[in-house]
Amino acid sequence: MSSTNPGATGPVPTAPTSAQDLVRAKAVLLAQAGGRRRLGPVALRAALVDLHDFWLSSHAQAIGLTERASLVAVGALGRRELAPYSDLDLVLLHDGRKDIERLAEQMWYPLWDAGIGLDHSVRTPGQAVQVAAMDLRAALGLLEARHIAGDESLSDTVRGAVRQAWRAGIRGRFDELADAARGRWTKVGEIAHRVEPDLKNGHGGLRDVHLIDALAVAQLLDRPGRDVLEARDLLLDVRTELHRLAGRPRDVLRAQDADEVAAVLEIGDRFDLARALSGAARAIAFAAEVGLRSARSALPRRGLAALRRPPVRRPLAAGVVEHLGEVALARDAAAARDPALVLRVAATAARTGLPVAAGTLHHLADTAPELREPWPRAARDELLSLLGAGRALVDVVESLDRTGLWGRLFPEWGAVRDLPPRDRAHIWTVDRHLVEAAAFAARLTTQVARPDLLLVGALLHDIGKGRGGDHSVVGESVTQQIARRLGFGEPDVALLGAMVAHHLLLPHTATRRDLDDPATITRVVETLAATDGARKVDGGTGLLLDLLEGLAEADSLATGPGVWSPWKQTLLGELARRCRSALAGERIGRVPSEPVAPDLVAAVAAGGRPQVRFTKREPATVLIVVADGPGVLSAAAGVLALHSLEVHAAELETATGPGDAPDGAEPSPVAVLRLTVSPRFGGLPDPALLRAELGRVLDGSLVLGEALARKERDYAPVLPPGEVPTPPRALWFDDEATGGVVLELRATDRIGMLHRVAAALEACNAQIQWARVATLGSSVVDSFGIRCRLEGGPTAARRREMETAVLAAAR
Template sequence: MPLGVSTARGPFGYRRFGIEPRCAKALLGGSAEMRALHMAQFAPIFRIVSLPSIPRQRKIVDRRQLASAIARIVKEQGVSDGRQAIVAELRKALESGRKELMERLAKRPGAGHEHAHGQAFLIDQLIRLVHDHVVDDVYPAGNRSSGERIALLAVGGYGRGEMAPYSDVDLAFITPDKPTHWCEQVIEAILYYLWDLNLQVGHSTRSLKEASRMAKEDLTIRTALLEGRFLWGDQEVYDAASAQFWNEVVPGTEAVFVQEKLVERNARHKRMGDSRYVVEPNVKDGKGGLRDLQTLYWMGKYVHSVKSAAELVKKGLFTEREYRSFRRAEGFLLSVRAHLHTIAGRAEDRLTFDLQREVAARMNYADRPGKSAVERFMQFYFLQAKHVGHLTGVFLAHMEDQTAEKSRMADFIANMWPGKTRNVEGYVITDGRIAAPSNDWFEQDPVRLVEIFAVAEREGLEIHPGTTRMARRDAALITAEVRKDARANALFMDVLAGRNDPENVLRWMNEAGVFGRFVPDFGKVNAQMQFDMYHHYTVDEHTIRAIGLLSEIERGALKEDHPLASDILPKLINRRVLYVATLLHDIAKGRGGDHSVLGAGVAHKVCPRFGLDKKETELVAWLVRFHLLMSATAFKRDISDPKTITDFVAEVQSLERLRLLTVLTIVDIRAVGPGIWNSWKRQLLSDLFEAAQQRLRLGHKTHGRAQRVAEKKERVAEMLGDLDSLVTSLDDMFGDSYWIAESEEVIAINLPHYAAARAGRHSLSIHTEFVEALGATMVTVIGDDHPGLFFRIAGAIHLAGGNIIDARIHTNRVGKAVDNFIVQDPLGKPFSEAAQLMRLKKSIEDALANKIDMVPRLAKRPLKQVRAENFRVAANVVFDNDASNRFTVIEVNATDRPALLNRLTRALFEQSLLVNSAHISHYGERAVDTFYVTDLLGMKVDSAERLRKLERALLDAIEAGEAELAEAAQ
């Protein structure tokens, strides 16, 4: 047997293909004539299906014409001298073929399969031409030995015939035995030609024995050979390699292969964010991407020896409908990947914000009322990712049933231990999974489509994937009549406000298509993304995560992270109101208009259907309408200003509303994505809650100003310990406004610092300290007050890598400035290391001493978030003279930029305004900066003409900053 292939006997030998050992020997040995005869007989077994028919192939590449051109060059210039000319011809053909395929993609932007196969066809033809030229012209061998044979295999994605424009070209060179000198020369020459074409080539050279041995040892190699497609060269060597793979490598390893692929898949998902709803997904490797579909095919092919994904239907792993869903998702993802490569001009599989708009435009998505083209495109993308998740679930369930060989054993065990399988309300419970007892179970009573999820949540069970498949198939049975059914709505409420795991059960319900059918308004936000850098998940995923967080807090699992919410939840009277409000708070996104107002309308419509009474319905509608009120007040307003609390309480009106709104606000923020929630936000919300709670309990009988100041002084004295005398000794330096505005913690830091600066007669004193309770760093600057102090400090802090999130500006009775800044890094973390604190201090010193050229250096700093340059927020300035009794409140919305705060505060200084406090919020690419200001006489700014001038000055500052940033980037 010259090819060195074993003819193993037994059920996994050639007999598994219906080939007797004697035939196998004839197949791999004997004369060339006999081998050819037997190969012809058994070719259907060993062949890999060739690429599907490619329309107008010669428009992509005319192999015959190109072969003639190469032959002419060899004849006229010789092999060595003509090499560059041959490379030029091949390169020209490659560029021409790619251009033709790009034009076809532009005409048919969704033809993902056709484009992918066309790319593979183009590379196929070029490699075949290179092989023939090398073998016939470069290293011709008149009488090759049996060892001087090479089979070229396309492996990996190239082997499947699925290539994007700049995909790697993965090749395997297989030789009968250890490669001869001639084989090595030929392989090297082929590779050099391909590299000269600037192709990214992944390659391996192995003998038949090495290929078998390494495939057994390495999952990656085994997967690559599983996808192996005969490309060119010696057909017999390929056939032997294929037979060897299926005869020696695969048998007995099916279950291990499936397990290893699942471990590999889970690790890949974890690297990619472990959600199919991240807003910048990886089309190839992300959860719900192409690799997940390929993994299904690999497992099916390995276990069942199928030649195409279509054969998985015959094996019972997919229904016809599911296979169509498989093909549709695959075709769409292949199209998206092709457009990504084309736009980037290189291999690019990440659907980043900057590419999403272009891909959406190329795939002919258009704007619709309330939803942009890119949001519509991404919604369809996530729907396909969702389908991939469903296909994965049902596929794996059937793989488990078919490969674990447990059906008869399960019956045996069930008879021995009857408790293993039980019945709950007609459902079959086995191994922690709930299953429908018959194929027409849901058809008999469509309410069961909701009931099964309620039972699963109550009993702590998983839904059997086979039953999920049935639910997905029968979801259309949920009609208006079912939606109005009182029992169905009660069961849905059991899931939504479940005590065990409502998050996962709602996610299963969503992926089965039942959630969107039962609550059509939720179906409208299914897979809907928000095109910004603040929201990390689609609307439906964000909502389900928020419900999950609410459940976790209620179960006491997040006491350390959310002490306030953990304390509030047991005191609530209207528990289910909170769960319904969490479900509905973003339900009207994408409709155009204020989603809070529109969502309140949805609440009025659906709450009675859910079984809520009139009072509960009104409460849900209020929570949805004002679900952003608390965060806007805490993060954009000065909560030390009594008017802020008065206005907030006037809207909230009751302690129960305050409690509900507080918890809803917390889970809403936390569910936006990683890194959004931090200690500073927790502190602000807690302070607002406490102030509002006190006002609601005491009503108008709140303590007077003098009494509040006296109480705070007592608490600060206690905190200072041995330094408590500073409270009275410095009493003449600080007025009541300072004592009311600052917290006890801040004052306890300020007083010793001020006393030390006065004792040392320092004209400038800077103190930086990490305050754990705030989750931030406090920077205090004490010095002689002078105009422009704020904007210089703001610029210096940013140059040191900090973001100001809160600032309070004080001038005491002897003219000293005492300015407190709360600072975090761009990721929302505090500066806590000594080197970081020193860097902050040094930067402020240099800025106030005019040692640095502030504005140009700020413009050169990188954006706070990667790819933020792809977003533009329409600049907007809002004045509010009612939000405070003493100050004009200015709120500025703009695209977040490195020099923004510095420019805005400089503009305020140039307009002769004094800043009392500043509150800085960031929502991804959007900055919302709020300033409490007066004129130089301490009065509000209420002149219409002056407000117009001020608005123009602030807008000019924003535009100048963006222009300077663009210039610095060039």
């Protein structure tokens, strides 16, 4: 038999008579929601709730659960949010029936036997109220209890008593409720910025909607607004499809499932879904945070607290006061006559570390006028004060953005709002990354001559993303448009545009090119000198260089863990120092290598055994001298990886052994490798151990591939659960310094990656002159300077050969 569910688009099976019938009927529903898409997630949830309600009520009546007992649903079924594989959370209420144990067994056992997940309890009304008073989780469930079967008056009595006790005792339970929420947020993280978000427990998830509902039941807040309800519906839809696709209960959206979920919901791809989830989660998270603050202020006052005078409004700035621990508008403040008031409120909140009152945000959103163009100087000064506040900036901008105020100040922000990163190294959405970069730039304002430009440049450096094309090129014009609106003069407009256009120049050059070659420095200086921003300001090239150096540090720090490292700081500082020397007119020659100790060369030439010596400790530089031959770099890199040394740079050259070869033969050539390394953990290994293992590798008694595979099994960095490695990519560039080429590999990092890739190039008979390794979180960029015998570099066929080998090694 079947009937038509009003929320469905096809027939829905009804009247299951046993728990096995219930399971079969649910399977039919899920099949209908599958390939032909006859049931959407909303209709599927409604059908599942109806199906379970019908079976539970029918079975309850059949076993005699009618008088002096009732069955209520809490959790997902109680809220009518049942996903395909959600557990049933049921409470059997009674007022002292003698046969309650029989009823409970006859109610629960068929569900267990059918394999249906069940959380159950049996309570009298008094026990239910007592449990709710002692157990926060039980209380939150019983607040939304829904009658299923039996004596409805009993269900209503318990639900009313629990709600009344909740309202009466909320003052004593509020801290526990707030601490539990914040503890969960810390443990699980933010949905908006997680590769694999927990849709239920994450910050901005479904449990935060339940939190808002609980505060509303306590009459401390209004019920959630439309934006929160729409956000909740999206999370429920994604969770419903995730259950259906996985075939089991699941709250974490794994990366490999996101594309399929997005396709089913007709949202696009996983990046579109991530963006939609970010917006939804941030709306919920903001409402939950504001709700907790508002609810605390609204807690009923009793005893002596009720007799105290209301808190005094403490002036903070023109038109801005502190009230109840929040930044609020003074009574005489007039947003319509004060164009800088929105930014003054924001800057004051960031400066004091106090949140902006929700009422103030909404009042400003309703009454504040659009700033005229160009902005008045007072408004720009308040913006700079806000950006210079550091970490407190992040929460303030989030509150402005969630209430529409930030988008009115920066209409261009819409293109990057909630935009997920395409690079795994980035842990934030693009808009959050920009705010984080500005917060880090605030630490560096004393190091540049124009801190105002550094702050604004940091805020806008990726504003070109989400618009198609090269984001640096697009961002330059968008930034100039914004800068003119902010009231900057044309020279500053040009400088800000140049900062955005070239914000990757220094970090990419420092970590992927040979800094010892004058051509590298010349290319950077000429690039900066050719920009409009540098030409329009006295000393503009030097100023732009300083700004880009600060921006590179702030950008790296705001990207994610491990992107800014002491090694990267050293490289960037050295590049900037050499560029300044060139700007000062100093002759830039190739930095000579330190002479190789003659005793090392003589030892290799005499005995053929490799020699290893640490010449510096911070950063550590290891000097390796071996008999010249194929496979030198890959062997050295592999041995260092076995000892948990991360290679940042490598230089290769050939030296000549002592001139006492027998019978007038040519002196034996030796290969000299200088490698900059750092231990992944612990200290530096004994050079004698490195020397012995390198000798075993070169004579064939130690197979590096097998040893590194064992090392990787034990110590390989773990990607976030479900995240798939990024497909490797190879790029070619001309090397101005040597006339050769640079092969750049971008891939997911692995233990021994440099060894594998160098071995692949050596197998192609490539002459590697130098290597640079830039680690970006779980990704890596390996750059190799390759000497070319032919003018114009290797042929297309030769490039394809090397590229194919390198990509195979990276996989």
